[in-house]
Amino acid sequence: MDNQKYKKIIDALNEFLPNDNILLDEPMRLHTTFRVGGPADIFVLPSSVDELKKIFEAARKFDVPVTVLGNGSNVLVSDRGIRGVVIEIGKNLSFIRRDGATLFIGAGTILGAASKFAMEHGLTGLEFAVGIPGSVGGAAYMNAGAYDGEMKNVIKSVKSLDINGNLREREAGELGLGYRQSIFQSNGEIIVEIVLSLMVGDKSLIKEKMDGFTKRRMEKQPIELPSAGSTFKRPKGYYAGTLIENAGLKGLSCGGAQVSPKHAGFIVNTGNATASDIIELVREVQRRVMEKHGVMLEPEVRIIGE
Secondary structure, eight states, rough: OHHHHHHHHHHHHHTTGGGGEEEEEEEGGGGGOOOOOOEEEEEEEOHHHHHHHHHHHHHHHHTOOEESSSSSSSSOOOTTEEEEEEOOGGGGGGOOEEEEEEEEEEETTTHHHHHHHHHHEEEEEEEGGTTOBBBBHHHHHHHHHTTTGGGTTEEEEEEEETTTTTTEEEEGGGGGGTTBOOTHHHHOOEEEEEEOOOEEHHHHHHHHHHHHHHHHHHHHHHHTOOSSOOOBOOTTSOHHHHHHTTTOOOOEEETTEEOOOOOOEEEESSSSOEEEEHHHHHHHHHHHHHHHEEEEOOOOSSEEEO
């Protein structure tokens, strides 16, 4: 971004955002679960839908690209970082309101926290989400799922903001929810609120189920190291982790990136990985799995940045 444009948009953002909510040359490794990524030119933390609208207005006015992030749990940011404005839909846009078995949730709310809130109020349907590290907005965007559930089963409606600042609400049937996909991946709209329809259940049974999922996750997944969750989508008729393991790739490393020896479906950052290390390892895994099994693995992780 040229210096004049950079200065103009910062001045515009300063008119309605507190200084603490505008971070310049912010390292993206601080905002992604992979703990890698170069700097974002301008990193902003809006606290309301109105502020979001104004950020988009400023970006349009000065022709500056915008990237939107949730909890940074399903993305890999390049080592050169991200040009333009990065918006974090995080704790400033986090809330949960309940009306009977219906939950109204801000997009920045952590999914595991929403799952625990549901349990505390004796609501069932969201147990599967207890260990998923993303935000509720990100979970709707990706139709996140685990074990016996997915967001598609519990979403009633979603409110989103389009690039022109129009707020719209869609029912679940209009969201194109499929395996790790939704219409938001192609329409450029930003999810701001999610309405979940749950069922009344037995709190002790809900907790027992969640504890079981948590135990399985701790035993089988490398949660002690930075990662972006499952690295690859599940190929039809197979499991990515099994294909990778059967190709003898557990423990395969590239720089600080490694195919987890604990679960081959995860690439982890062993401490000093770069985004380039991870991308190179992803490609090598794809190549070797294709060679061994004739299956092309598709990354589940979104690669963003310059």
